[in-house]
Amino acid sequence: MPRLKLTLEYEGTRYVGWQVQPQGPSIQSVLEEGLERLLGxxxxxxSAGRTDAGVHALGQVACFDTRRVLPMKAYFMGLNGMLPPDVAVVDAVEVPEDFDPRRWSLGKRYRYRVSNRRTRSPLRRMTHWEIFAPLDVEAMRRAAVHLVGRHDYSAFRASDCQAKHAVREVRGLAVEGASGDAVSFVVEGTAFLKHMVRNLAGTLVEVGKGRRPEAWVAEVLASRDRKRAGPTAPPQGLVLEEVFYGDGPPARTAGGSADAEEDEG
Incomplete structure (x- = not known):
């Protein structure tokens, strides 16, 4: 029975998130409905991970098994014609039967986007966090250095996070862009806690606004206290850009890979 791996792009504004939920449409539900029409x-x-309501993706990964054997173009030309315009398959390949999009992941890259114009932007309102006060981008870059490495990120997890522990490895945290325009926090790591990227962004913005000194970020990390960190940034600025894979599952280490309840949303 073939196992297919799909890479998805979606604009998550009108969805309750990745996972099927009773209160509204999800990315998973519209994808499964489209596949049912295509495959009969x-x-x-x-999926490689759950994204929360309003969160977007350029490189979400999903897989499924099917008895049907179709050419790969069916998942572009055929399936995309059955999906809503805000969800699309951008790549499709057959993978080994033991491939697991979550457990085989070597890490993910997220981008959190901020619009720092002085006035609101109709074109960015669903894809950026709009902050009208000028941000000190260089100060945020210097502060972000404290957040890179292997640490306990308890100060940056959601209160209802179900992760068994908060040890994660952040491989890189770049602050891109310029004050007065678009600014992005690009975070790459092995795995992420619930709302971790949004909490990192909200904390760095406190530094960018001049409300906190750069060294405060290191103090927050060391405290392991969520109440000491900045606010959770809104969901519309977050994009899952890419999920990384090798030839097989990575070695299992504490914090090195996520389970179904351990992921950024």
């Missing part, structure tokens, strides 16, 4: 059978789709 109901399939269950697993």
């Amino acid at each position: 059978e109901r399939v269950s789709v697993a």
